[in-house]
Amino acid sequence: MHRTAEQDIYPFKGAARRSVAVVLVSITALAIGLLFAVSLAYFKSLDREAAETRLLLYKRSLNDTLKRYQYxxxxxxxxxxxxxxxxxxxxxxxxxxxxxxxxxxxLxxxxxxxxxxxxxxxxxxxxxxxxxxxxxxxxxxxxxxxxxxxxxxxxxxxxxxxxxxxxxxxxxxxxxxxxxxxxxxxDISELQQTWEDGDETVLASNANGIVVLASNRDWLFGGLRDLTPDAFASIRATKQFGDRTIERLPWEKTGPASVRFGDNSYIYSEAEADYLNWNIHYLLSEGRAYERALLTTIVFGSAISLLVGFATYLRSKRIQAALAISQSDRDQLRNANRQLEQAHSELARSSKLAALGQLAASVVHELGQPISALRNYLTAEEIANDGAHHPLQQKLNGVVDRMESITKQLRFFTKPGEEKMERVLLKDVVGSALELMQHDLDMAEIKVSCELDNSVTVMGNRLRLEQVLINLLNNALYSLKEGAGAKLGIVVSQSKGLATLSVSDDGVGLGDRGLSQLQEPFFTTRASGDGMGLGLSIASSIVKEHNGELSAENRAGGGAVFSITIPVVAIKQEIMA
Structure with a gap:
């Protein structure tokens, strides 16, 4: 039986063609739904990390206020x-x-x-x-x-x-x-006023769940849970809240990291203060994550729909063209299909790059907000003190400057440029990194021993080298939390034209994992939500940019040693007559 060009190119008829359309629509709808779910989970994760960071700042502020007059x-x-x-x-x-x-x-x-x-x-x-x-x-x-x-x-x-x-x-x-x-x-009214003036949702409750500090004054002295008869009797006997009636607030925990407060749902983070058995609660509206997830879905969903529509349109045009040409035109049609596939591949690649760019921009944005807030608080404090610089304020200004520099590094990853290379003393890198990590080391009661050759100099970017060392110190600190040791050592030495900076700990060690596995992006040994597994991967890349090498091994007595090896630069010394 003789077949026509139309029968070869356009085999689907009636119900079969409608079935294909239904399948395409279903797949598109499923892809958009999956995109929304993934986007929502991602933005909620970002908000949880932001909430934990802001909560830590509020906790430190409250602890400092209560600690100031203890003695x-x-x-x-x-x-x-x-x-x-x-x-x-x-x-x-x-x-x-x-x-x-x-x-x-x-007082x-x-x-x-x-x-x-x-x-x-x-x-x-x-x-x-x-x-x-x-x-x-x-x-x-x-x-x-x-x-x-x-x-x-x-x-x-x-x-x-x-x-x-x-x-x-x-x-x-x-x-x-x-x-x-x-x-x-x-009098803690000044702290209460500071919380009220901030554009955030935060409150502190005592051991009985009664709100004692809040960003909204209407929540003060309300209960997050029902009082027990003993607690009620104690409050009345001690006149803790005078003649006020403790009314139950519309507070309901809906999950480990979520709470419903009134008519709103929040991403929730909680920490215990060092005094009075108080708990600090930081809330971020879940609406922010839904709005950003919806916007992402609309943008990418539209792109997916356009791609599907465009592909359908091209297929329709191809079929119409095939019906109009003779059998001898098939080779040209195949060439056109190959070009279409190549264009589709390029478009898919461009979409992936755009998604990566959006992720980088989101990270920079989320870091920029708390940095700007901290800078504003420090500026306000300086104005309140008539321009006087307290030593702690100067240190905090230095930390903010360093955090802003790190944000610039993130922008560098999205728009590569030339890094400034200069002579760097490794002892200065160690000093700056320890200063930034000192609070965490003190809180964990970690003893740090340093053996530094103060003359070791390399050619590099000081900030990026500090990033590498801080990452290694953070990993060592996490390892010590899980192990039985409490010692951390830093050694700077040089030999045969190479500088070596080593960080050792008495923690759990590397186990059976090699450095190559630890350097894989998104590989982590920590619990879910405690790190993304990018630290060593980025650290290794930075060391390679300095013509160096990052190595790791288990210590014989337990724990691990991470070493950075970089070529040294001779320092020209002037001999005074």
Missing amino acids: FPFVLAQDPLTKETLSGSSNQRLNLRFERFAEESE EAIYLMDVNGLVLASSNFNQSPSFLGQNYAFRPYFTEAIEGRRGNYFGIGATTGRPGYFVSEPVMDTDGHVAGVMAIKL
Whole structure:
């Protein structure tokens, strides 16, 4: 039977053709749905990381505020004038001294109580209302001090009606017995105002789940959960919140990292403060992740739909052209199909590059927001201090500068350029990296030993070398958390024209994994959500840019050693006559 060109090129008819269309539409819809799900999970992951970072900053701020005056009552308790007043001497001199100390230290009140809780001397003796003559034996911080312990307490002032943070210390007589209680009250309204002024959702709750600090004042002294009868009785007995009624807030945890608060759903991160058994809660609206996922789906979904439509259109045009030409034109049609496939491959490659560019831009954006916020806070602090530079503020400014430099490095990856290479002393690289990591090392109680050849100089980019060392220190710190050791060593040496920087630890070691496996992108030995597995891959690339080599091996006594080897640069020394 003779077949026509139309029968060869256009074999699908009626129902079969409609089935193909249904399949194409179904596949497109499935791809768009999958794209939305993946995008949503990705953006939620970014928001969780951002929430954890911001939560850490709020935790440090709160801890610093509460820690600042921890030892002040103890110092005041040693004052001979304090003990003289407890022995029955006039309180006039002590009142004046307390008044001056409270003004200089920016405390709301300093006061001394006898063993019965009666206030004998107070910094607000000449104010109304005054603590002088009041009895605070019902307060837990008094009870703890009478029992010989330092007391920490938050509550609404029974005399002033203002909330505050109380710290107490026992005053001991010459026989070692408790003769009275020294106490201070810190006004935390400034911290409360700072939280309110910030464009973020954050709150702190006490051990009973009652909100004591919040970015929204309406949430203060509300409950995140129902009070137990014992907790309710204790609050009433100690007058912790005065006559206020503790009302339950519309707070419901919907998952390990999510919460519903009122009519809104949030990505949720929580940390415990160092004092008072407080918990700090940082919330990010889930709507942000949905909006960005929806936008990504619209953009890429439109691209997918256009590609499918374009492919369908081209196929239709090809069929129409095939019906109009003779059998001898088949070779030309095959050539056209090959060109179409090549164009399609190029378009797919361009789409992948665009996706990578968007990811890089997203990372830079997410880093830029907290950096800008921190820079604004530091600038505001400098203005508030009339331009005076506190040593800690100068260090924080240096950290912000370094973080901004790292952001520039991320932009460099998307738009490659030439890195500035200069002479770098490896001891300076070690010093800067340790300064940035010092807090984490102190918190983990890690002992660091350094053996540095101070003259070792290489040609390179100091910031990128610091990035490599910080990555190795972070990996060592994580290994020490899992192992039984608590020692970390850094050695800088040179031999035969090569500089070596080694980081060793007493952690769990490399196990059966080789360096090549650890350097694979997205390979990680950590728990899910604790790192992306890109650190060693990027570190290895940076070392190679410096004509160097990154190596790793297990230590005989346990742990691992990571070594960076880079060619040295001789330093020209001028000999003074």
